[in-house]
Amino acid sequence: MAVYFFYGDEDYNIELELSKMSSKLNPDFKSMSLQTLDNPDFSTLISALRTTPMMFGDMLIIINAEEYFTSNKNFFDDVELSEIEDALKNNPETLNIVFVLKLPRDENKKPDSRRKLYKILSKYNVKEFPTFKTYKTAEIAGWIKTQARNKDISLNDDAISLLIEQIGNNLREFDTELDKLKLIAYPEKKITRKMVEEICISNEDLFGFADLIMQGERDKALLEFNKLLDKKHPLEILSAIQTMLRKWIILKTKSSLSPGELSKLTGQHEFVVKQTLQKLKNTKTADLVKLKENLYEAEFRIKSAEAIDIISEVECAIIG
Template sequence: MPVYFYWGDDDYQISQAVKKLIDTHVDPMWRDFNYVKIHATVDLEVMDGLNQAVTSPFGMGNRLTWLADTAIAQRCSESLLAELERTFNHLPVDSYILFTASNKPDGRAKSTKLLQKYAQILEFSLIPPWKTDAIAQLVKQAATEIDLKLSSDAVDLLVDAIGNDTRRLTMELQKLQLSHYGQTKPLTAKEIAPLVQASAHNSLQLASAIRTSNISQALTLVAELLRNNEVGLRICATLVGQFRTWLWIKLMQESGERDDKAIADAAEIGNPKRVYFLKQEVQGLNSQKLMRSLSILLRLEAELKHGKDETATLQTAIIELCQAMAK
């Protein structure tokens, strides 16, 4: 299929997928002539990319036209829609076109239906940090791809240390592969701990500090996260996810539910065995506290989206959350 549409917020995985497309379709000797990247944020730039895509490649290999940061799957004028269909129907057999976007395609849009007809659509979204089961599966898959054997406790250590950072995961696994080249036994947590920086603070640690009303630790953690270039909205999203999970656990407990599988289904937890540990975390809390905390987090999200100072806004919300959990 000569048309590709990649979307999601995992910039690293998208960049790796784009590199693979370039290596597959474009002759390196003719790359300067047959590969172009256009930041197609407006219709005129999209049209420019479409015009280049219908041009046959020069010399050897194929042509690849990359239209980055496009919004065609969210909004698309009738004239551009017609041009897209015309281009898709007249692409040379040796010309490929790639669209990338951060947002999920709008299934109601005509342009999305057109892309579904002509394009290979792939999602590259970061796994939410609180979905540790899914991150563990990603670690196992990435390790298998480079023939690196890891024990279950080594996988757990990597999940805690790296979170959902796919770029760092790749770097850490490559480092472990080089340092333990030729080892046939699965690497254990004890073996990899000296090589993997496990001091990286994450938003789940921040959630735990808030849960225990530890204002000093919570403020230290949020400062560390911001120093490590973590985005305020992403910190907020992780906290919302964690508090939502805790709220579901508490609501199910208060309703009298005792079946961990039923609780896991309601809270959208992949591994029912994790419910036991979550129950321990919400001991001493009640659903009212957790609901108040979620309302604070939703207000925080709105303030961040309206451009308020990230550091001050986060610090104020963190203090308010800790006080709400202490009451």
């Protein structure tokens, strides 16, 4: 078969590619034909590379190799690297081997090409999976359309634009929302902007909710929270607010940076960055941090089964 080297900071696209490869394996023998190893030592790795597939068909071995490229010195010595190289050259036709290196998001890092292992793997099928830049909306839209086709649905252009405006460049979140939209649209297969509005909590919704809390208008904040419950489960709302607050805190503490740099840090479009900075003008960073702490504690209590009632737990966090 083949040897692959996948690397990049868009881990979700890497996961999708691996999923596509594993879907081609014989489903009756998948437990035996699919193997995943995390930074295996030499003996474990060489044993895997020399695996001879049995009668159940093709095999796929995924090797998460982060430590191979991040350790201070070479993970393998020259003799071991020579054996690895030899094993890859003599790879059986029924065996796919994929080395995976997931890089930190938005840090523009690349594998260290000086490492001997990189030089070995670069002779094979190398593919980079970079994060989409937030300003490259056409590329993000293209990805959404492809995923929609895979789910047997399609989206109007204005629906796609709204998704990008609300989500940014988070592919995993796009995929989750597409699954929800498919259920909402059934038996129809066309997704409209109105459908997106029905399920997506907009930045305006979240900002309005958080702003009411910080202004001390708890009653109104609780009413707003109950409106959000029509669109999302309480934990989803908490997750969305936590994500939003994290981005707001970054914007407040790094406000001296350019909108472009802040866009990279938060995964938001530059327009959204500028708009949010204006709205946060009179908001204290300390208030944002305190709200985030309260909501984090509520989320922890809910997930650890300490909360008697989920909605009441969130409401208590809002009241402070």
